[in-house]
Amino acid sequence: MKRAGFSTRWLPLxxxxxxxxxIAVFFYWPAIVxxxxxxxxxxxxxxxxxxVGLDNYTSLLGSSQYRRVAVFTLIFTLLVTVFALALxxxxxxxxxxxxxxxxxxxxxxxxxxxxxxxxxxxxxxxLFNQSWGPLTEVFMLFGHTYMVGVNFNDTAFAMILxxxxxxxxxxxxxxxxxxxxxxxxxxxxxxxxxxxxSGRFWDVTFPLLAPTGFFLMIINIxxxxxxxxxxxxxxxxxxxxxxxxxxVYKVYVDGFRGNDLGGSSAQSxxxxxxxxxxxxxxxxxxxxxxxxx
Amino acid sequence: xxxxxxxxxxxxxxxxxAATAQTEIDLWHAMGGALGETVNAIAEDFNASQDEVVxxxxxxxxxxxxxxxxxxxxxxxxxxxxxxxxDAGAATVIGAEGATIPVQxxxxxxxxxxxxxxxxxxxxxxxxxxxGKMIGMPFxxxxxxxxxxxxxxxxxxxxxxxxxxxxxxxxxxxxxxxxYIPLAQSHLPWIxxxxxxxxxxxxxxxxxxGYDGNDTKILVNNDAxxxxxSALTDWQDAGYFKWYGTGWGDNQTPFEExxxxxxxxxxxxxxxxxxxxxxxxxxxTFLPYWEAVTTEPKQTFIGGAALFAMSGHSAEENAAxxxxxxxxxxxxTQYFWHKETGYVPITEAAYExxxxxxxxxxxxxxxxxxxxxxxxxxxxxxxxRMGFYVQIRDVMNxxxxxxxxxxxxxxxxxxxxxxxANQLLERFAKTQG
Numbered sequence: 040m041k042r043a044g045f046s047t048r049w050l051p052l053x054x055x056x057x058x059x060x061x062i063a064v065f066f067y068w069p070a071i072v073x074x075x076x077x078x079x080x081x082x083x084x085x086x087x088x089x090x091v092g093l094d095n096y097t098s099l100l101g102s103s104q105y106r107r108v109a110v111f112t113l114i115f116t117l118l119v120t121v122f123a124l125a126l127x128x129x130x131x132x133x134x135x136x137x138x139x140x141x142x143x144x145x146x147x148x149x150x151x152x153x154x155x156x157x158x159x160x161x162x163x164x165x166l167f168n169q170s171w172g173p174l175t176e177v178f179m180l181f182g183h184t185y186m187v188g189v190n191f192n193d194t195a196f197a198m199i200l201x202x203x204x205x206x207x208x209x210x211x212x213x214x215x216x217x218x219x220x221x222x223x224x225x226x227x228x229x230x231x232x233x234x235x236x237s238g239r240f241w242d243v244t245f246p247l248l249a250p251t252g253f254f255l256m257i258i259n260i261x262x263x264x265x266x267x268x269x270x271x272x273x274x275x276x277x278x279x280x281x282x283x284x285x286x287v288y289k290v291y292v293d294g295f296r297g298n299d300l301g302g303s304s305a306q307s308x309x310x311x312x313x314x315x316x317x318x319x320x321x322x323x324x325x326x327x328x329x330x331x332x
Numbered sequence: 333x334x335x336x337x338x339x340x341x342x343x344x345x346x347x348x349x350a351a352t353a354q355t356e357i358d359l360w361h362a363m364g365g366a367l368g369e370t371v372n373a374i375a376e377d378f379n380a381s382q383d384e385v386v387x388x389x390x391x392x393x394x395x396x397x398x399x400x401x402x403x404x405x406x407x408x409x410x411x412x413x414x415x416x417x418x419d420a421g422a423a424t425v426i427g428a429e430g431a432t433i434p435v436q437x438x439x440x441x442x443x444x445x446x447x448x449x450x451x452x453x454x455x456x457x458x459x460x461x462x463x464g465k466m467i468g469m470p471f472x473x474x475x476x477x478x479x480x481x482x483x484x485x486x487x488x489x490x491x492x493x494x495x496x497x498x499x500x501x502x503x504x505x506x507x508x509x510x511x512y513i514p515l516a517q518s519h520l521p522w523i524x525x526x527x528x529x530x531x532x533x534x535x536x537x538x539x540x541x542g543y544d545g546n547d548t549k550i551l552v553n554n555d556a557x558x559x560x561x562s563a564l565t566d567w568q569d570a571g572y573f574k575w576y577g578t579g580w581g582d583n584q585t586p587f588e589e590x591x592x593x594x595x596x597x598x599x600x601x602x603x604x605x606x607x608x609x610x611x612x613x614x615x616x617t618f619l620p621y622w623e624a625v626t627t628e629p630k631q632t633f634i635g636g637a638a639l640f641a642m643s644g645h646s647a648e649e650n651a652a653x654x655x656x657x658x659x660x661x662x663x664x665t666q667y668f669w670h671k672e673t674g675y676v677p678i679t680e681a682a683y684e685x686x687x688x689x690x691x692x693x694x695x696x697x698x699x700x701x702x703x704x705x706x707x708x709x710x711x712x713x714x715x716x717r718m719g720f721y722v723q724i725r726d727v728m729n730x731x732x733x734x735x736x737x738x739x740x741x742x743x744x745x746x747x748x749x750x751x752x753a754n755q756l757l758e759r760f761a762k763t764q765g
Contacts (some may be wrong), residue, residue: 080762083403084428089762098755104730169576170585188577190737277394279726280578281733296396297723298403298424299759 070311076304083298095305105289105306112264112285115199119263122203124255127210128248132240134211135218145215152208156266160273163201167193187274194282198274202267210255217251218244257321264314286310355652357413357645359389360405362398362637363472366604370672377668378659385652395421395637396722402642406431411642413653416471418637422459423542423719425640426467427764432640433650435657436466442654454631454705455678458715459638462543468638469657472675474600475632476523477700478620482613484512484593492594492615495623499594500563504572507593515573517596518583521728523619524564526716527632528557532625533710542717546761550718552728553750556625561735561742568736575736578729599701600636602674606695616697618704631707633715636675667691676702719760724753 045051077095081088099105134144154162166174167187178185187197221244229243264287271288279292287310294303363371368391375389392398395418402415403424417425425432439446448456448466454475459468480492488506493499499515507514517523529536535551542548567573574592576582587595588605590612596619605614621629639660641653659665666682669675671691677683683702686692692699718724731745740748 080759080765082428082763083424084431085407086428086430087764089765091762098759102752104727104752169582170589186577188579188582189575189733191739276579276582277396278578278729280729281731281737281739282578292726293723295400297720297726298400298421299720299723299756301763302759 073304073307073311076300077308078301080301083300091301095301096309099302099305099309108284108286108289111195111283115195115202115267115283115285116260116263118199119202119206119267120256120259122199123206123210123259123262124252126203127207127255128214128252130207130211131214131218132244134215148211149208151205152212154205156205156269157273159201159205160198160270163187163197163270163274164276167197188276188280188282191281191283194274198267198270198283201270201274202263205270206259206262210259213251213255214248217248221247253321253325257318260317261314264310354384354386355648356386356388357649357652357656359387359414359416359639359656360392360398360402360412361389361416362392362395362418363416364391364393366607367472367673370669373672374660374665374669377665378656381659382655385655387652387656399424406642406644409644411644413642413645413649414639414656415642416637417468417640419458419633419635419715420721420725422468422638422715423717423721423760426459426461426717427546427719427760431643432467433643434461434465434467435469435639435641438641438650438654439657442651444654444658450679450681452676452678452680452683452702452706453709454702454713455634455676458634462540462545468640469660470634470636470678471639471660472600472636472669472673473634473678473705474598474636474675475634475701475705476519476527476596476619477599477616477704478594478596478618479587479601479605479614479616479697480594481512481587481590481592482615484510484590484612488512488593492617493620494618496560496563496620497623499620500567500572503594504567504570508571512593513571513574513586513591515567515594515596516576516583516586516592518580518598520578520732521725522635523596524560524732525552525557525728527619527635528560529716530631530633530710530713531619531621531629532556533628533630533712534625535712536716537718541712541715543714546719546764548718548757548761550724550750550753550757552753553746556622558742558746559624560622561732561745565735565742575733578733598635598674599704600673600675602695602698602701603672604674606674614697616700618700618707629707630710630713631705633713634676634705670698674698674701676705718753718757719763720756723756724749727752727756 078090078092079088080091080095130148134141134148137144164187166172167185168175169186169188175185185193187193225243225247229239233239233242264285267285268287268291271285275282275284279288284292286306290303290306290310293299293306359375361368361371371389375387378387379385390412392401398415399417399421402411402417405411436446436448448464451470455470455473456466457464459470460466478492484507485492488510490503490506493503504514526536534554534556535541537548537550539545539548564573568575574586576586584595584597584601586592588608588610590610602616619632639657641650645653661679663679663682663685666677666679667685667689670677670682670686677686727749731740731749734740735742735745
């Protein structure tokens with residue numbers, strides 16, 4: 040077999056250069072600066088600084104507040120990922136069966152994708168307005184005085200709802216196209232073997248969706264960890280107080296609001312390590328169980 | 333409003349065409365909405381008043397965002413001539429000696445008369461160093477005051493409470509009886525912590541409230557304030573007090589809707605409230621105090637923000653900045669600012685001008701802020717200077733929220749605030765080393 044290759048050694052490097060340059064400028068360089076800054080306590084204006092070794096890390100790990108935020112982030116990420124995936128899958132399976140007006144349904148379901156996270160957060164703020172929010176009134180019917188911004192769980196619910204709502208369309212698009220790429224012959228064969236629709240779904244369709252599902256799970260975890268920033272920011276109105284926040288939002292609160300560069304750098308290094316560990320875990324352990332066709 | 337916008341467009345056009353021989357300076361501020369329009373109007377008036385300097389005001393978002401933008405710009409050597417920094421950020425900007433030119437030096441070097449005694453007593457030393465030299469020019473100065481719904485108080489047959497004892501025993505039960513939520517407030521760290529200390533003349537931190545050094549310890553964990561927060565939780569249970577979260581507006585809205593009878597807000601809220609069609613008459617008076625703590629209540633701190641002249645600019649531009657400060661502190665400009673926004677005039681002369689013009693006869697509530705700032709001073713009423721104070725406020729907001737939602741006790745919350753605030757202060761001291 041003829042092996043395709045480059046005639047010189049320099050051409051591939053040259054072609055890689057733009058991408059490498061972008062990664063270097065937007066990832067490696069800031070990452071190194073953050074790592075360096077995490078060992079210092081420095082005056083925000085850049086006048087004084089003291090080398091403090093691992094102090095920034097030890098004080099974070101010893102802080103009960105940091106642990107609270109970490110635990111919340113974990114629960115938040117889990118709930119957002121599970122619900123965003125489950126709802127999208129349900130909608131995709133149903134949309135796949137629709138024959139008349141299918142395009143219209145699909146377009147309507149995808150629309151939300153175009154909404155920016157802060158806007159999604161703002162919609163949640165309006166829906167849960169303390170005095171006239173429609174969803175606040177719904178909760179009132181069930182005897183619960185819903186107080187977003189006051190009650191920790193109420194605020195958390197508003198954040199999770201907005202985050203799930205915002206992410207469902209992306210998952211929907213991927214699941215739907217995955218469903219449509221399942222060969223007709225496979226489905227027909229399954230129909231002969233198993234009369235129960237749910238049985239067919241779990242035995243045949245679901246495993247075939249696994250590669251897509253795995254990919255989406257990674258995307259969703261990353262989304263819940265990082266991209267929900269805009270939603271968190273609008274729901275807490277920039278003043279977290281006793282409200283829940285995610286780890287990324289805390290980096291912003293301490294670094295950009297509080298001007299604690301050392302402490303917030305240490306937090307971003309911890310997040311970087313977390314994401315690295317997560318990625319390794321996902322690809323090493325989970326991907327083995329996924330079969331690509 | 334449309335008129336001002338058109339005018340500012342015209343002014344911008346005029347600026348760009350005539351900018352050649354003029355010194356251009358910029359001002360980064362955090363005044364949004366109607367306040368921003370007023371800042372633009374002042375800049376226009378300044379630009380029209382002379383033809384050597386052109387000032388461009390730039391809105392940079394919230395106070396925190398403005399400070400962060402200014403710091404980032406400074407590190408990149410692109411800092412504005414003037415930057416607005418709020419009370420909680422004062423330690424950061426004043427601690428970074430060399431980042432700013434003390435306003436007192438700037439004015440002296442450029443031949444502008446400066447006498448700290450010209451300023452009203454409450455604003456003199458908040459943005460000063462430990463020797464009393466003014467570093468930042470107080471700009472939008474406000475203080476927490478007590479607004480009340482006159483109709484509600486009349487219906488309940490009570491007068492605005494002077495003390496918290498009176499509130500608890502007389503005012504609140506009558507207002508609750510009349511169907512109102514008696515009390516709400518908009519900023520627990522500012523109103524019920526910082527100014528609680530000032531009003532009762534209690535020390536807020538060691539080192540003379542932090543002015544005299546970096547090894548400062550916070551003194552927030554004291555019996556007077558813990559008793560106050562215990563009273564708040566009792567009032568909350570009795571329906572005398574309601575907390576609507578950390579957001580400022582969430583607590584102000586129920587007052588505007590007529591549900592809450594007494595609301596503690598900023599003297600700078602006055603302009604906004606007066607413009608709204610509230611459906612009831614409102615007025616304002618001094619912040620109540622605990623008679624059990626003191627029988628001689630003192631003045632409060634100024635809140636709001638100050639303008640800092642950033643270093644690293646040419647002598648010509650610094651002279652232009654001094655010129656703007658001179659214009660800004662003139663009685664006419666101060667009176668205009670005071671009248672439009674409700675922020676207090678910072679000089680005695682401007683205050684007199686407002687009095688002579690009959691402003692307070694037309695709107696008595698507009699005078700409350702400045703009167704409260706002019707109450708007798710005590711040894712602890714000058715202000716406070718603590719590093720990482722934005723984060724200390726975050727800790728307070730978090731713990732106060734947890735007290736008021738029943739997640740923690742007053743005792744534990746203040747213990748946590750003390751511990752975490754002292755850790756932050758210790759960390760801040762290291763950033764200065």
